[in-house]
Amino acid sequence: MAGIDAFGLLKDELKSEEIQDQVNAAKRVNTIALGMGEERARAELIPFLRQRVDEYTDEILLVSIIKHL
DSSP: OOOOOHHHHHHHHHHOSOHHHHHHHHHTHHHHHHHHOHHHIIIIIHHHHHHHHHHOOOHHHHHHHHHTO
16 A cells, blocks of 8 residues: 655645645645655655745735644
8 A cells, every 4th residue: 555645745735725624734744755755855856836826816825834844
């Protein structure tokens, strides 16, 4: 049985229209980055977060993401 894809779940939640899903995902960014390992986090997570940050207009969510990095 395959494990849960934490990065996939994070991506889905950060793309959600529900602000609470996005905030919850932002709170887990650090944990997910650690689980991915340095190389994968640099190759996949950071580019994804950069793209999402450029798209965000909600200042509270941006602060939450930055705070948990």
